[in-house]
Amino acid sequence: MSLNAIPYKLLTIKDIKLFRGDYFGILISIILFGPVISLFITALESNHGLWKHLTETVLGLYVANTLYLFIGVLILSAGLGISCAWFVTNFSFPGRKFLEWALILPLACPAYIIAYVYTDFLEYAGPVQGLIRGTLGFETAKDYYFPEIRSIGGAIFVMGFVLYPYVYILARTGFSNSPRSLFETASLYGENKFFRVGLPLCRPYIVAGLALVGMEVLSDFGTVEYFSIQTLTLGIFNVWIGMNSISAASQIALITFIFIVLLLFFEIKARSQQRFSETSKRFNGISHVKLRGPKSFAISLFCFIPLFLGFILPVIVLFSNVLLGLKGFDFLNIGMVLLNTIILALISTLIIIILASFSANISHFCSNKILLVFYNLSACGYAFPGTMLAVGVVVFMGFVDSFTGSIIFFSGSFMGIVFAYTVRFYAIPFGATVSGFSRIPRNLFDASSTLGHSQINTAFKITLPLIRSSVLAAAILTFVDIVKELPMTLILRPFNFETLSTYTYQFAHDELMIEASLPAFFIILCGLLPIFLVNEVMKGFFHGYKN
Amino acid sequence: MRKYILSIFVIFMMLSGQLYSGELNIYSHRQPFLINPFLNKFTEETGIKTNVVYATKGLAQRLKAEGKNSPADLILTVDIGRLYVYDDLDLLAEIKSNTLDQNIPSHLKSSDNKWFALSKRSRIIVVSDERIGAGEIFKIEDLADPKWKGKICSRPGSHVYNRALMASLILALGEERAEEWASNFVSNLARRPQGNDRAQVKAIYEGQCDIAIINNYYYGKLKYSEDPTQRKWASTVRLIFPNQGEGDRGAHINISGGGVAKHSKNKDLAISLLEFLSKESSQKMYGEINFEYPVNPMVETTDELKSWGSFRADNVNISDIAKITQTAQKIIDRTGW
Numbered sequence: 013m014s015l016n017a018i019p020y021k022l023l024t025i026k027d028i029k030l031f032r033g034d035y036f037g038i039l040i041s042i043i044l045f046g047p048v049i050s051l052f053i054t055a056l057e058s059n060h061g062l063w064k065h066l067t068e069t070v071l072g073l074y075v076a077n078t079l080y081l082f083i084g085v086l087i088l089s090a091g092l093g094i095s096c097a098w099f100v101t102n103f104s105f106p107g108r109k110f111l112e113w114a115l116i117l118p119l120a121c122p123a124y125i126i127a128y129v130y131t132d133f134l135e136y137a138g139p140v141q142g143l144i145r146g147t148l149g150f151e152t153a154k155d156y157y158f159p160e161i162r163s164i165g166g167a168i169f170v171m172g173f174v175l176y177p178y179v180y181i182l183a184r185t186g187f188s189n190s191p192r193s194l195f196e197t198a199s200l201y202g203e204n205k206f207f208r209v210g211l212p213l214c215r216p217y218i219v220a221g222l223a224l225v226g227m228e229v230l231s232d233f234g235t236v237e238y239f240s241i242q243t244l245t246l247g248i249f250n251v252w253i254g255m256n257s258i259s260a261a262s263q264i265a266l267i268t269f270i271f272i273v274l275l276l277f278f279e280i281k282a283r284s285q286q287r288f289s290e291t292s293k294r295f296n297g298i299s300h301v302k303l304r305g306p307k308s309f310a311i312s313l314f315c316f317i318p319l320f321l322g323f324i325l326p327v328i329v330l331f332s333n334v335l336l337g338l339k340g341f342d343f344l345n346i347g348m349v350l351l352n353t354i355i356l357a358l359i360s361t362l363i364i365i366i367l368a369s370f371s372a373n374i375s376h377f378c379s380n381k382i383l384l385v386f387y388n389l390s391a392c393g394y395a396f397p398g399t400m401l402a403v404g405v406v407v408f409m410g411f412v413d414s415f416t417g418s419i420i421f422f423s424g425s426f427m428g429i430v431f432a433y434t435v436r437f438y439a440i441p442f443g444a445t446v447s448g449f450s451r452i453p454r455n456l457f458d459a460s461s462t463l464g465h466s467q468i469n470t471a472f473k474i475t476l477p478l479i480r481s482s483v484l485a486a487a488i489l490t491f492v493d494i495v496k497e498l499p500m501t502l503i504l505r506p507f508n509f510e511t512l513s514t515y516t517y518q519f520a521h522d523e524l525m526i527e528a529s530l531p532a533f534f535i536i537l538c539g540l541l542p543i544f545l546v547n548e549v550m551k552g553f554f555h556g557y558k559n
Numbered sequence: 560m561r562k563y564i565l566s567i568f569v570i571f572m573m574l575s576g577q578l579y580s581g582e583l584n585i586y587s588h589r590q591p592f593l594i595n596p597f598l599n600k601f602t603e604e605t606g607i608k609t610n611v612v613y614a615t616k617g618l619a620q621r622l623k624a625e626g627k628n629s630p631a632d633l634i635l636t637v638d639i640g641r642l643y644v645y646d647d648l649d650l651l652a653e654i655k656s657n658t659l660d661q662n663i664p665s666h667l668k669s670s671d672n673k674w675f676a677l678s679k680r681s682r683i684i685v686v687s688d689e690r691i692g693a694g695e696i697f698k699i700e701d702l703a704d705p706k707w708k709g710k711i712c713s714r715p716g717s718h719v720y721n722r723a724l725m726a727s728l729i730l731a732l733g734e735e736r737a738e739e740w741a742s743n744f745v746s747n748l749a750r751r752p753q754g755n756d757r758a759q760v761k762a763i764y765e766g767q768c769d770i771a772i773i774n775n776y777y778y779g780k781l782k783y784s785e786d787p788t789q790r791k792w793a794s795t796v797r798l799i800f801p802n803q804g805e806g807d808r809g810a811h812i813n814i815s816g817g818g819v820a821k822h823s824k825n826k827d828l829a830i831s832l833l834e835f836l837s838k839e840s841s842q843k844m845y846g847e848i849n850f851e852y853p854v855n856p857m858v859e860t861t862d863e864l865k866s867w868g869s870f871r872a873d874n875v876n877i878s879d880i881a882k883i884t885q886t887a888q889k890i891i892d893r894t895g896w
Contacts (some may be wrong), residue, residue: 019573028748058887065892066892069892069893085582096788115783133610136765137761137764137765137788150764152765154766160750162753162754163751237891239753240715240751240752240753241756249616250888250892252616253616253640254717254722254884254891255884255885255888255889256640256644256647256885257885258620278815319607337785337814340785348804357589399616399617403617403620406617406619406620406621406625409624410623411624411625413626413628414626414627421630422619423621423629424612424630464895488885495571499617500616502614502617503616503617503618503620504621505612506612507610507611507612508611508612509612510591518591518592518613519590519592521590521615522590522755522757523754523755523757526785526786527729
């Protein structure tokens with residue numbers, strides 16, 4: 013295989029010492045990239061001239077809707093995430109301590125579940141419009157105007173309020189890690205601290221957060237299906253199922269993928285700038301500007317809104333549905349499913365974290381550009397819609413299974429599903445550990461190697477303790493994402509195996525919201541627990557610079 | 560180090576594919592809560608244990624990729640289009656069963672005995688009982704009449720049920736007239752196509768529109784819903800079985816069905832489940848659990864379904880509908896349904 017050949021040749025020519033780890037790194041990358049290659053191969057099959065039909069009819073609409081949604085969610089989540097992060101980092105106002113961590117909470121909510129909940133709540137038959145009709149005396153839908161929740165605007169609203177924490181977390185990290193002296197200089201010159209210092213310094217963090225949001229938006233299926241918005245992702249399924257053409261569907265998926273690779277490129281760029289700005293800087297403790305009077309309450313209220321709309325309100329509505337259906341739930345079964353979900357997510361997270369930190373370690377010491385690109389590419393599974401990636405995984409596992417003569421059979425096994433999660437969520441811990449590495453001064457590694465420690469030894473003794481907090485934060489994000497994951501689990505799971513997501517889906521798919529409410533509620537609870545943890549970790553992460 | 564690698568390998572082996580010999584493995588496009596009552600009864604009667612994976616899409620690709628090694632024995636789907644995909648990818652075994660031949664009429668199975676319909680559902684028109692008078696709508700074709708402008712709600716055309724309906728119109732009217740129908744129908748819509756069939760009835764109740772097309776069983780699900788508001792939605796609509804006029808083709812029906820996986824190691828067991836599903840007691844269960852019509856001509860429709868009115872079904876060969884789904888989807892794309 014030519015991919016194998018490249019590193020060997022280049023490495024010997026340039027006389028770079030190839031660590032034993034590099035072989036493992038290459039192997040991991042090839043295995044993780046397998047499903048994506050499988051999709052490429054699927055895309056090569058004939059598509060019966062469907063592109064002509066698609067470009068003439070629906071493709072323009074798909075692209076326009078996708079861009080509209082994409083830009084809308086980015087603007088909304090950037091606005092919410094950045095402004096809240098700025099206020100929380102620099103000002104003192106009532107409820108600041110509470111909001112500082114609580115603003116992360118919407119992360120625990122899968123967007124599609126929030127979409128279900130808001131539809132129930134805001135549509136004609138829901139309580140809000142009922143109240144409007146009751147108090148104002150309207151009788152039918154035609155008597156008054158109320159915005160339609162099942163629309164692009166509605167989708168932007170739902171996704172923006174659920175996804176902004178990605179931006180918030182990263183922007184907060186960025187703001188608290190910016191050198192105070194620069195802000196002091198800005199105030200001496202009477203310049204705007206936010207626009208002249210905070211924003212430019214924090215840009216790489218914000219871009220990284222937005223890239224995550226963007227990928228989530230492009231791979232979302234649940235919300236756009238429920239709102240019937242004809243985006244590229246929905247189009248993929250119309251082509252696949254409606255036209256019975258998996259090849260044309262894969263082709264559309266790959267185009268979206270290229271779009272996302274561009275985003276990833278921005279993220280990597282941003283990360284490399286981050287490295288530059290963070291070494292050898294002196295960080296003073298942050299003193300919050302004390303606000304008083306109406307101004308402080310206005311800021312409290314402002315920061316409370318995203319928390320309220322992205323978390324508190326939907327959880328209350330969901331919980332009221334749980335109470336409505338209390339008699340009908342099969343608690344024993346749901347308990348088992350909960351246990352399943354936690355075990356699966358824990359094992360997967362552990363494996364993903366180990367692999368990703370291992371590769372990040374290797375890639376940190378790798379000076380070969382081609383190998384580096386290769387390592388980074390293995391993290392691209394995040395950029396595909398889950399269902400399409402699942403198809404890639406299925407094809408790839410089928411290939412491996414036939415290759416091994418079915419001694420080990422991956423397809424439909426617990427291991428298979430763990431593998432699929434690894435392909436999809438590898439990007440999260442990989443990115444986090446790589447940036448964790450960039451904070452470690454190079455001379456520590458040199459010292460360790462001078463003292464005669466092997467690379468593995470160094471990794472355990474020096475690196476791990478130093479990057480602990482970023483690895484832990486990544487582990488928690490990965491765990492939450494796995495608990496929320498639906499489409500891959502649905503297709504790849506073993507017989508009789510349910511997770512909270514799949515269990516919720518069988519009811520939600522049929523718009524049986526009451527039956528779906530309890531497992532959906534548990535998904536959010538499952539995500540909450542580690543978020544409490546991540547916050548403790550993140551606190552250490554920000555404030556570690558004080559001393 | 561070697562010890563570690565060995566133990567990791569052993570754990571790998573333990574976690575990888577399990578063998579289910581003597582058990583029946585099912586890939587299902589029907590939700591577990593709908594299929595489980597049947598399977599439990601089957602296990603009770605025969606002692607054969609069943610294992611299920613449910614997904615709405617992707618299972619055919621999984622089966623195909625698994626090839627000869629696949630543990631799957633039986634495929635159960637809703638909608639003819641999905642069944643046909645399995646047939647098209649050559650994933651189904653040709654089976655011989657006198658019981659199935661006897662219980663399932665020939666227009667509701669594949670000509671080479673690869674798949675079989677197990678229940679029927681009719682795509683019917685529902686109208687607001689209050690706002691639409693009797694005798695105003697008789698056929699699906701009537702919904703293209705400009706007098707219904709702004710009065711119709713619909714699920715997106717790309718949904719399998721609407722796509723199959725579109726295909727049935729192509730067979731009945733020809734491609735050109737079918738497209739004309741679709742584009743007039745779309746211009747009559749009160750709102751952008753959205754929601755599932757349940758949501759259309761709700762929209763009529765809410766007064767957003769007066770007419771919609773749904774699968775008949777949704778009416779039953781709403782009528783007997785545990786949620787009192789859903790029962791209210793059902794009480795405001797009236798059912799119209801379309802195309803019942805003399806000489807007309809009858810109401811479009813779709814099916815749920817199944818087939819035996821080509822590489823099944825338990826083909827006999829798989830066939831016995833299909834036979835079980837086609838026999839009288841199971842056929843009645845389809846009506847009782849999910850308000851679907853029996854395919855077995857010897858089995859009577861449940862009283863509840865009878866009370867909704869009797870109807871004549873469009874007896875076009877169901878596989879002809881599946882063959883032209885692509886043409887149907889193209890019309891749906893062009894007309895923006």
